Amino acid sequence: xxxxxxxxxxxxxxxxxxxxxxxxxxxxxxxxxxxxxxxxxxxxxxxxxxxxxxxxxxxxxxxxxxxxxxxxxxxxxxxxxxxxxxxxxxxxxxxxxxxxxxxxxxxxxxxxxxxxxxxxxxxxxxxxxxxxxxxxxxxxxxxxxxxxxxxxxxxxxxxxxxxxxxxxxxxxxxxxxxxxxxxxxxxxxxxxxxxxxxxxxxxxxxxxxxxxxxxxxxxxxxxxxxxxxxxxxxxxxxxxxxxxxxxxxxxxxxxxxxxxxxxxxxxxxxxxxxxxxxxxxxxxxxxxxxxxxxxxxxxxxxxxxxxxxxxxxxxxxxxxxxxxxxxxxx
Ligand code: PBG
Numbered sequence: 478x479x480x481x482x483x484x485x486x487x488x489x490x491x492x493x494x495x496x497x498x499x500x501x502x503x504x505x506x507x508x509x510x511x512x513x514x515x516x517x518x519x520x521x522x523x524x525x526x527x528x529x530x531x532x533x534x535x536x537x538x539x540x541x542x543x544x545x546x547x548x549x550x551x552x553x554x555x556x557x558x559x560x561x562x563x564x565x566x567x568x569x570x571x572x573x574x575x576x577x578x579x580x581x582x583x584x585x586x587x588x589x590x591x592x593x594x595x596x597x598x599x600x601x602x603x604x605x606x607x608x609x610x611x612x613x614x615x616x617x618x619x620x621x622x623x624x625x626x627x628x629x630x631x632x633x634x635x636x637x638x639x640x641x642x643x644x645x646x647x648x649x650x651x652x653x654x655x656x657x658x659x660x661x662x663x664x665x666x667x668x669x670x671x672x673x674x675x676x677x678x679x680x681x682x683x684x685x686x687x688x689x690x691x692x693x694x695x696x697x698x699x700x701x702x703x704x705x706x707x708x709x710x711x712x713x714x715x716x717x718x719x720x721x722x723x724x725x726x727x728x729x730x731x732x733x734x735x736x737x738x739x740x741x742x743x744x745x746x747x748x749x750x751x752x753x754x755x756x757x758x759x760x761x762x763x764x765x766x767x768x769x770x771x772x773x774x775x776x777x778x779x780x781x782x783x784x785x786x787x788x789x790x791x792x793x794x795x796x797x798x799x800x801x802x803x804x805x806x807x
Pocket of ligand 1 (some may be wrong): 521596598608644645678680681683753
């Protein structure tokens, strides 16, 4: 049989597969999300996220140093706040001496070269676990929430955060935060906007980690996070955040939303990040712990798919493990 075009020819040897490889993943594409908790010497397991722990600031600095040494450019920190500090008005969120603010200061002092991304949202600080303030009927108040988020972002910037990352999905928050940063001369503080954040059921383990799931109960976040059925709406959200001054935009969750990553990158050509969220982590860990899938291979395959879709960087709980793996192979 004469077949002129045999695509298998190029797949035949390792060297030619390497030469024609279109995308790559390296440690420099990874961001490691970390959970911080009050105290010293504390490393607390999170049941639904095996391998991930809540860390007190001293322990956080140790793992963050390893990230830096292995070449991970930045970490993202999320607090698990003590119950007695949670209030209806979330005022602990902008306490200049709060847990997050102290963690940022310590990280920037000890590891100045490591980028620090802070989460701007109220869910770790509210008694009801929602990302915003609520009225008597339980409706999320947009503009009142934006005022608190702006104070929170400014307080993170003052503590030394390199990037503030609003993950709340209120309208107009990126613009207000940008204005406040400019007015207070934080002209180099970057904004990573969680622009297309879906009302997803993949966030469950994260809510266990920051202690908001029991407070949230059966209530949902559907009045501010996006409907998983929509895609044009994501482009509109991204457009608004860019107009309001976002430096980077994010799509979240990851694997189930690769079409959104692709459309956003193609349309706007902005630094585009994706968040491989806690539920995605938990699924891979659960199946691989039973020996049903190969852990390292599945992790790397999921990461390359984000890059193929157009993501520049990936926030992933696998970042540290992957960095260790890649460094050991060099
Ligand atoms: C809330 C926030 C969430 C995540 C990051 N920031 C959860 C939520 O919106 O309920 C989820 C991250 C993950 O699942 O890994 N501000």
